[in-house]
Amino acid sequence: MKRTTIKDLARQFGVNPSTISRALNNHPDVGEDLKNRVQTLANQLGYRPNRLAASFRNRRSRLIGLIVPQVNMFFFPSIIKGVEDIARAKGYSLIVLHSSDSLEREIENVQICFENNIDGLLVALTRETQNLEHFDLLREAETPIVFFDKILEDPNQQAVVIDDFEAAATLAQTFRETGCKRIAGVLGDPNLNITQKRRSGFEYALRDYPAELRFVNADSAAQSRVKMQELLASGFAPDGLFTMSDETLLGAVAAIEGNENGLPKCHIACFSDGLLPNYLNVHMTYVQHSGYEIGQTAMALLHEQICRETVLPVSNIVQMPTTLIRI
């Protein structure tokens, strides 16, 4: 069965397709009577507009691109939920692409987005990304872009992040308060902007505090566990643990709890989306930065840009508020 088109409806009523189009779009140039009859028949026949045709004509696809470096367990699901909820409310659909932590694939993804004529793009960068040249394609097409979470310093960008430096510093303070002397920190990839900011915020807050800091880098729960096991095996017995993400938290806690030599009470402070900490049965302090809210905010910001129909030449970095939670 073919799908019913505007032309089909036009034939039914013996009018011009343009009139049907206007009737369906509630254009004032169509008589009330005809308008009603058209709309009811359209419903009966289950008429659904062909967005492809409309998009093509209007040069608006009503499609949003979402590019993430990887599909992880904790942050990504929250993000996609937040983005999709807002996008749907505004009448947009989501094309989701992941870069597998590869710049090459990120570039591919941008091209895919361009070819699909997306109306706007949301991006979290890979750890390999050093500049934003590959987005020029979209910028020249005046397609608004909002970066979030994993971003680069760059003029004239729209972005949604948290105050990583400040949050890390706040977490660092808790180690001072609890009197920790040997702190293990599991950070993300050292190339990442957020890793650098969180580390420097952490170190800055403890710059005059006499504790031994040992940092390791890990991108996944598995890596975090291994790195932590190595650290423990090396004889370092931390009384404090700092992690930068839920993934690394999971791995590090597993390593510590699985440690055969046992371990004295260990104070934990971390960044988290808020779910995992409640299931680990250990006390900890965490900065909750909600992926859901970041996703919502980023999408809302993007939508503003789209409606404005002109890319702002100003930089706008939205810093989301975070909450410090003790459990």
Next chain:
Amino acid sequence: MKRTTIKDLARQFGVNPSTISRALNNHPDVGEDLKNRVQTLANQLGYRPNRLAASFRNRRSRLIGLIVPQVNMFFFPSIIKGVEDIARAKGYSLIVLHSSDSLEREIENVQICFENNIDGLLVALTRETQNLEHFDLLREAETPIVFFDKILEDPNQQAVVIDDFEAAATLAQTFRETGCKRIAGVLGDPNLNITQKRRSGFEYALRDYPAELRFVNADSAAQSRVKMQELLASGFAPDGLFTMSDETLLGAVAAIEGNENGLPKCHIACFSDGLLPNYLNVHMTYVQHSGYEIGQTAMALLHEQICRETVLPVSNIVQMPTTLIRI
């Protein structure tokens, strides 16, 4: 800056747009010389085809719809990764929609997919879904659909699942072997097909085994934890735990480990995507059903249907193999 189109290229070479189109698509009707010159200039100018136009003309959008009941932590990320990897390899992009466990929203999602002229659809149903009528829209348009994980019994459907009955029975056996007498089972929503199958497989395998079975239903980690806490508070002290998903596993284990009265050694058997069990620092047996592979298989199956260009009137339920793992 406007994007370069085929017409721009045609003007440059003083030829007809159709010739440019053929040159770019390596059509034999274009001379080698011209073909090369066109392709090199197209690269230089960074020409990217406007898929919207091509899709419109060809009635193929190269878009795949992916509808999931909810965006959870463990299963969904694996699924989307598997689907996207295959889809990308075949030249398709993904529109991701979640139904928030609501039939109404699922119906909306199907309509969105239809309007976007998707070439194929992958669906895991909500717990509210009782029939597949709302997919008729797409079926009439001859759009292939592949159901996965959460499906309904229905003739003439393509689906990818696991043998839930058998797998649950296998897990049940482990309780018999370890001699458990009081088994707590945390299952998903009772309306779900997989819940019913897994429960009946479980009960069947233990039909002649003298153990006390207590089942509770939970959709999330939080619910699972609460239900398990209630069960423990009621005086039931399980020596065996059976869960149906990673989410429920996480909640149930947290409840047991957080139990103030302590608990004797508890044998755990569950369904899992394979990641979480390694981080809980408890021994268990689990049936690994890889969301990644299910996603890949479902997408590959869908691609076959798309290429066949005619919807098969036969039912084809692919049962993925599972692995029993003890840790």
Next chain:
DNA sequence: AACGATTGCGCAAACGGTTGCGGGTAGAGC
């Protein structure tokens, strides 16, 4: 040299919906 086959390109329509413009009709006002 005459003829058929092949090569290489142009022409134009089509996909479905949108929109500026124009025009016909009916009613109101003088």
Next chain:
DNA sequence: GCTCTACCCGCAACCGTTTGCGCAATCGTT
């Protein structure tokens, strides 16, 4: 009876790409 206006609707172009068909030029064959 005339003009003016408001109301409704048709006409046709357009968005970028694809493709069947046609045709001229070239090539190969007898």
